Amino acid sequence: MEAFQFLLQGFALAATPVNLLFALIGAVLGTMVGVLPGLGPAATISLLLPLTYTIGTPLTAVIMLAGIYYGAMYGGSTTSILLNIPGEAASVVTCIDGYQMAKQGRAGAALAIAAIGSFVAGTGGVVGLTFLAYPLANFALKFGPPEYFALTLLGLLLATFLSSGSIVKGLLMVATGLWLGCVGIDPVSGKFRFAYGIMQLQDGLDFVTMAMGLFGVTEIFLNLETKLTAELVTTRVGRIWPTATDWAASKWAVLRGSTIGFFVGLLPGGGALVASLLSYTVEKRIARNPERFGQGAVEGVAGPESANNGAASASFIPLLTLGIPGNPSIAMIFAALLIQGVQPGPFLVAEHPDVFWGVIASMYIGNVMLLVLNLPLVGLWVQLLKVPYSILAPIVVLICAIGVYSIKNDPAEILIMLGFGLIGYILRKLQFDTGPMLLAFILGPMIERSLRQSLILSGGSFAIFAQRPISAMLLGVVAGLIVLQIVLATRRREKKA
Amino acid sequence: MTRRDGITAIFFFLLGMYVAWEGFALSLGTPHKPGPGFQPVVLGAAFMGLALVYLGMAIPAWRTAGAPWPFRLWRRPLLGAVAILGYWLCLTILGFVPTTLLFLLYWLGVVERESWRRIALVSVGATAGLYLAFTWILKIRLPAGILF
Numbered sequence: 248m249e250a251f252q253f254l255l256q257g258f259a260l261a262a263t264p265v266n267l268l269f270a271l272i273g274a275v276l277g278t279m280v281g282v283l284p285g286l287g288p289a290a291t292i293s294l295l296l297p298l299t300y301t302i303g304t305p306l307t308a309v310i311m312l313a314g315i316y317y318g319a320m321y322g323g324s325t326t327s328i329l330l331n332i333p334g335e336a337a338s339v340v341t342c343i344d345g346y347q348m349a350k351q352g353r354a355g356a357a358l359a360i361a362a363i364g365s366f367v368a369g370t371g372g373v374v375g376l377t378f379l380a381y382p383l384a385n386f387a388l389k390f391g392p393p394e395y396f397a398l399t400l401l402g403l404l405l406a407t408f409l410s411s412g413s414i415v416k417g418l419l420m421v422a423t424g425l426w427l428g429c430v431g432i433d434p435v436s437g438k439f440r441f442a443y444g445i446m447q448l449q450d451g452l453d454f455v456t457m458a459m460g461l462f463g464v465t466e467i468f469l470n471l472e473t474k475l476t477a478e479l480v481t482t483r484v485g486r487i488w489p490t491a492t493d494w495a496a497s498k499w500a501v502l503r504g505s506t507i508g509f510f511v512g513l514l515p516g517g518g519a520l521v522a523s524l525l526s527y528t529v530e531k532r533i534a535r536n537p538e539r540f541g542q543g544a545v546e547g548v549a550g551p552e553s554a555n556n557g558a559a560s561a562s563f564i565p566l567l568t569l570g571i572p573g574n575p576s577i578a579m580i581f582a583a584l585l586i587q588g589v590q591p592g593p594f595l596v597a598e599h600p601d602v603f604w605g606v607i608a609s610m611y612i613g614n615v616m617l618l619v620l621n622l623p624l625v626g627l628w629v630q631l632l633k634v635p636y637s638i639l640a641p642i643v644v645l646i647c648a649i650g651v652y653s654i655k656n657d658p659a660e661i662l663i664m665l666g667f668g669l670i671g672y673i674l675r676k677l678q679f680d681t682g683p684m685l686l687a688f689i690l691g692p693m694i695e696r697s698l699r700q701s702l703i704l705s706g707g708s709f710a711i712f713a714q715r716p717i718s719a720m721l722l723g724v725v726a727g728l729i730v731l732q733i734v735l736a737t738r739r740r741e742k743k744a
Numbered sequence: 745m746t747r748r749d750g751i752t753a754i755f756f757f758l759l760g761m762y763v764a765w766e767g768f769a770l771s772l773g774t775p776h777k778p779g780p781g782f783q784p785v786v787l788g789a790a791f792m793g794l795a796l797v798y799l800g801m802a803i804p805a806w807r808t809a810g811a812p813w814p815f816r817l818w819r820r821p822l823l824g825a826v827a828i829l830g831y832w833l834c835l836t837i838l839g840f841v842p843t844t845l846l847f848l849l850y851w852l853g854v855v856e857r858e859s860w861r862r863i864a865l866v867s868v869g870a871t872a873g874l875y876l877a878f879t880w881i882l883k884i885r886l887p888a889g890i891l892f
Contacts, residue, residue: 301882415798419756422790425783426763433770433780440770440780464828468821471855637858638866641851644824645844645874648831653884661832669825676813677752695783707775 250381257604261612266310269302270609273311274616277318281338282326282628283639288319290466292579293458294643296586297650305587306602310609312583316576317369317559317610320519321617324361324552325628328354337519337555340527344540344547355625356489357548360497362621363489364553368505369614372560375509376567377607380596384568384603387593392700393712397721399694402571404728405514407683414732416679424684427452428691435699447659454582454689456651456660460667461681462575463647467640468672489545497549500530504550508557513564514573519555526554560610566591567603571690575682578689746810750802757795764788823855839889840878844871 260266280291292312299308323338328345341361348357390398407417430441431451442448489497504526511522530550531540540547565571570592572578584591589599596603621628651660671681705711712718763784773779827850834843848867852858858866878884 298882301884415794415801419791419794419798422760422787422794426787426791429784429787436771436780438770438780440784441766468824471820471824472817637852637856638862638870640824640856641827641848642870642874644828644851645831645847645870648828648835649840649874649878649884649886652835652887653878653882656885658832658835658887661828661835665825665828665832668828672821677748699778699782702775702778707777709775 250378253381253600253604254377254608256600257606257608258611260306260601260605261310261609266307266605266609267612269307269311270314270613271616273314274318274613274620276311277315277320278322278617278620278628279631280315281319281322281324282631283634283636288316289458289575289579290462290643291315291319292576292583293455293462294646294650296455296458296579296583297653299583299586300654305584305589305599306605308583308587309580309602309606310613312580313563313606313610314613314616316580317556317613318617318620319576320369320556320559321362321365321621322628323555324365324548325358325621325625328357328361328548329629337523337558338552339520340523340551341548343527344542344544347541347543348545348548351543353543356493356545358625359489359622360493360501360545360549361552362618362625364497364501364504364549365556365621366614366618367501368508368553368555368557369560369617370611371505372509372512372557373607373610373614376560376564376610380564380568380603380607383564384593384596387569390593390717391715392697392704393715393718394721396694396697396701397712397718397725398569399571399690399697401721401725401728402565402573403683403687403690403694404725406573406686408728408732413678414736417683420674420679420681420684421687424687424689425691425694427457427684428688429695434692434696447657447663452663452688453651453654453660454585455654456664457667457688458575458579458582458685459647459651460664461671461685463643464664464668465671465675465681467644468668469675470636470640493545497545500526500546500549501553503529504553505557507550508554508559509561511554512558512561512573519558519562519574522554522558523551526550563606563610567595567606568593570595570693572686575685578686581689745802745805746808747802747806748810750799750806753795753799753802756798757792760788760791760793760795762788763791820855824851827851827855836887837890840886841871841875842889844874 261270276291276295277288280288292315295312295315299312302308302311320337324341324345327338327341328349331342331346345357345361348354403421407421408414426441428451430448431439432442432449433440439449504522507526507529508519508522511525512519527540527547527550530544530546531537534540534544534546562573562577565573566577566581570581570590572581572591581591584602589595589602647664648661651664652658654660674681674684701711702709712722765788767781767784767786767788770781770784771779772781772785827847830850831843831847834846838846845867848870849863852863852866875886878886
């Protein structure tokens with residue numbers, strides 16, 4: 248009941264004309280980047296991070312960035328269905344059946360089911376966020392440095408285990424991110440670390456510059472390898488309201504996808520991609536005629552599209568309550584809050600209730616906006632697909648360059664961004680996922696601070712982590728996860744042999 | 745796993761050695777009061793340990809060359825990187841408008857090989873649009889250049 252009252256206050260804040268406008272801007276931009284292949288939500292949020300310096304309040308900034316994040320989840324399905332190219336990573340599985348539906352002349356039904364599923368899951372996720380976030384934040388108030396150390400370690404490990412590719416490579420990326428987080432002045436001793444007398448490094452590396460390099464510039468370089476060309480199945484979407492048969496087939500898939508998405512989204516690293524893949528697997532496994540999958544099964548669109556939106560909403564829970572960003576897009580929103588002088592975590596609800604409840608309320612409004620934007624305006628988004636990527640790419644690079652320049656009015660940031668762009672490109676070519684690196688970079692100072700504070704508290708004894716029940720339990724889960732991964736890797740090797 | 749993975753593992757091992765060495769130089773401190781070098785030393789050890797595991801996985805595949813990465817594949821990314829480097833070099837000297845115009849002319853002409861008509865239209869239009877967006881809407885102070 249208490250949460251409901253706070254939520255009403257949140258609605259009063261989110262419904263101001265300025266916040267509604269920025270929610271709409273976020274939803275439109277998010278849908279655009281979701282529709283346009285080659286520019287994901289993380290890259291777009293990183294593009295707009297410098298803008299948050301000029302936006303008046305933290306609430307307005309986060310409302311816009313959150314709109315981009317879940318808007319991209321909505322828009323991603325359009326390209327998957329009409330072009331067989333995922334607009335963003337989480338819509339990869341939608342290509343399988345969505346494109347087949349479009350080829351059969353059912354593009355409208357596929358787009359509508361995707362939008363309605365996204366709305367149901369997105370709103371369901373926000374309901375979960377409303378009622379779970381407050382008690383969880385209150386519980387997290389009991390956390391001290393040892394608990395925070397254990398929690399961030401668990402978050403980083405989960406993000407690595409659930410990221411794509413090899414776990415050893417993921418852990419190397421975590422170590423790299425933690426190392427880059429050390430660059431600059433040590434907050435305890437005041438000594439410079441890895442700064443080499445370079446002024447730009449003495450303050451530490453800037454998160455926005457790093458994110459724009461690793462996500463914006465790297466993505467452009469990767470897309471430059473091949474010409475992004477694809478044929479639209481149709482520019483006429485036709486009837487968008489699904490048939491009764493489509494409804495009957497997809498209603499349970501939407502609910503299952505929403506539930507899977509919500510629980511996967513709660514886990515660090517368990518982003519929208521993992522949720523949509525899991526949902527597709529579940530739908531195919533429980534289907535009476537699994538052979539329909541891949542031939543245009545509507546459940547193959549309804550489940551994954553609901554799951555990726557459910558996950559997007561749920562991933563705000565660890566951010567707002569524990570201060571742990573679970574994926575790169577959420578890490579950008581974490582950075583935006585820090586830029587505005589707001590520390591995400593259990594104290595957020597007490598210190599900035601306006602931000603906490605305003606963001607949650609804006610997500611209800613944003614989901615309604617997105618449903619309106621995605622269903623009747625689908626024809627408009629289809630037209631957007633006609634903008635050649637060759638024109639879009641240099642403009643994105645320019646926005647990145649001026650964005651990083653504007654942080655400190657220093658052209659050297661452009662050079663650092665290019666450096667990270669090239670590093671990201673090489674790492675992606677070597678099949679490293681750079682997501683864990685960015686998460687580790689942002690969580691690195693928190694890990695170091697909590698570890699050093701814990702050791703100071705205990706008089707230098709590492710036993711403090713085992714003596715406190717919450718940290719002991721969390722570290723137990725960490726140990727369990729490591730053992731599980733070793734067992735799974737050994738089994739895989741035995742199977743191969 | 746390919747030979748490339750083995751070489752990458754060796755790189756990370758060397759990086760770990762360097763990070764740990766720098767950490768020792770910064771002072772490790774004591775368990776009671778960890779110094780600024782404490783985390784780098786732990787990270788250096790982690791780098792080396794993980795790199796050894798990675799190398800162990802890559803050694804059996806040392807003779808496998810991996811997917812080819814010919815020049816034609818990274819030619820355009822390289823040209824794109826040159827464009828950004830040029831933008832960094834020219835921005836403070838020439839200022840935002842001429843540098844952005846040159847950048848777009850180069851990118852659309854050399855990297856994307858668009859038609860002259862499209863190059864001219866997009867370069868001028870995008871430069872004007874970006875200038876207005878950055879200065880009027882976002883109120884960002886753009887470099888005017890030493891010539892102006």
